[in-house]
Amino acid sequence: MAAELCLSSRLIELLGDRLLYGSTTVEINESTFNGSLIALYFVPLGNETVHTNDLRDLYKTVNENEKTLSIIQICYPDTAVDRKCFDGLTNNVPWYSVLYENVEKRIRLRHKYHVENGETLLILNDNRLEKVHTRNGLKLLSCGKSFPWMEFWNEKVCQDALKLFSKEANDTIYGLYFSAHWCPPCKAFIPQLIHAYNSIKNKIKFEIIFISSDRSEQSYNSHALLMPWLSIPYTNTTLRQDLTECFNVRGIPYLVLIDKNGNIITENARAEIIEDPDGLYFPWRKRFVYSLSSRLLPKLQNYPAVVLFIEGDQEEELELAEGVLLPIAQQVARTKTNALYDLLFFIAPDDGTSDTLRHFARLADDAAPLLTLIDIPMARISVMEYGIHITEKSIMNFVRGFFDGTMIFSPIL
Missing domain, CATH: 3.40.30.10 (Glutaredoxin)
Known part of the structure; x- marks a missing residue:
């Protein structure tokens, strides 16, 4: 029961406490998936699905005697974000779907599991739902491989x-x-x-x-x-x-x-x-605070990030900025309670990469120091009020607003 409760709790974090089943909304509880393999089926809105019929046949066959496969469909925003298109993709499928209203969860799930454009079927099976056993489920399906494809799981x-x-x-x-x-x-x-x-x-x-x-x-x-x-x-x-x-x-x-x-x-x-040509920081595990560079810009496409723009680009200035951000980043990592909301921390020195990000985020001026939360997946930005001194306490108050839903954002168009 403890494992089921853990799974149920994690599912609620990732998917919300309710899912769509046909045209009916149902609540998630500890028996919703009953120990079955869990597959996430990502489908882009605005595109015609290619694999739904084959997947429907598989779902019916493997669950004929006992529920061994649960599928959760995530329709992610692409070229169209309209309710009619969403309903057409979800109303007649025999599995669950993440609610239309949970648009942020649908977007974040896509980035969490590194899903590119097109239909994708991921198989998960650990209680934390972090480990992807296979991300090429649709390819295995089209090749006629025998489910549950365990010999093809990543590990x-x-x-x-x-x-x-x-x-x-x-x-x-x-x-x-x-x-x-x-x-x-x-x-x-x-x-x-x-x-x-x-x-x-x-x-x-x-x-x-x-x-x-x-x-x-x-x-x-x-x-x-x-x-x-x-x-x-x-x-x-x-x-x-x-x-x-x-x-x-x-x-x-x-x-x-x-x-x-x-x-x-x-x-x-x-x-x-x-x-890092000499591998001084090998194996380059995830850092609490990054110094923004052109190669790190793609990280911002997948995750919300606290970005502290500073006036210079000297080592001493970077160290001072890191000294202020690091305790907050460490505390956020220790106390993170929702697997869907990874938050990165960056120092943006005064250089061309910083200027590129400012331009993209529609920051009106080049004021520094400037504390922002840039959320490219959700196309929005929040800027800490001008005049507030940047300290550990003020940064923590700013970041807390992101997690409790009180942060005020402006759109990035």
Whole structure:
């Protein structure tokens, strides 16, 4: 019962306390999903669905004798956000949907699970609903693979890869490097990666595994010769393709860091190496406070962020700003109670990247210091009232307004 209650509580955090079932609204409780696998089915508004009929057949078949699969549909805003379109996508499906009124939850869910454009079916099955067992459910469905696809779950695929190179559990950090001989940026990145690899290996257990996207074995062999690390054999096409799908690789070169269990440590390690070539901050785990740079701007597309604009760009000024923000960021991390509301913290020095963000957020002037909460996923911004001295107490009061719903926002159009 405790596990069910934990799951129920987390579902309410993520989805709201009520869901749509056909045209009826139902409350979530500890027995709503009754121990079944949970799948999140993301469908863009304004687009015709392609997989709904196949998914409907699967849902009926696997649940014929006992409820083993629960599907929750999330219609996310895309080219159209209208009630008629939403109703057309949800009224006649045999599973649950997140309510139309919960537009913020629908938007945040898409970003939380890194869903790109198009239909996506994710399989989850841990009580915290953090772990994605597979994000390519629709591909497996269209290929006719036998549900519940456990042999294709992300951790299983990762274990299959690591077993090729490691016979026992250890504390090694693995870098999965997706690359190809025909890709010029891949060739340009290899010397940087080799430099970082050699530097990091002197301090920490670190191994890289090359996953090829080459179009021939000859190209694969030529590319692999440039690298001093392990590689998935070219003949193991299935494993190479499964790893590419597991980590949602849509462009190369791509480097992701994982632990021995296949858990992601750092998604875009290539960018980290470019900024930290000697790997001084390896494995680049999530920070409490970031210094804004052009490579970090994409983070703002997925999460709300407290951004403190400062007057200069010197190390001393950055340290002072971090000293004020850090205690707040740490407290927010300790006391966070809702998995849907990750909040990032940035210091924005006086430079071109900061100017780009100011322009995008429609900040009327270049006043500094300036404390803001920029929420690009919801297309809105809040600015702390001018004249209030920026201290730990005033920052905490400002941030508290975000979590309790009292923060006043202006739209970013």
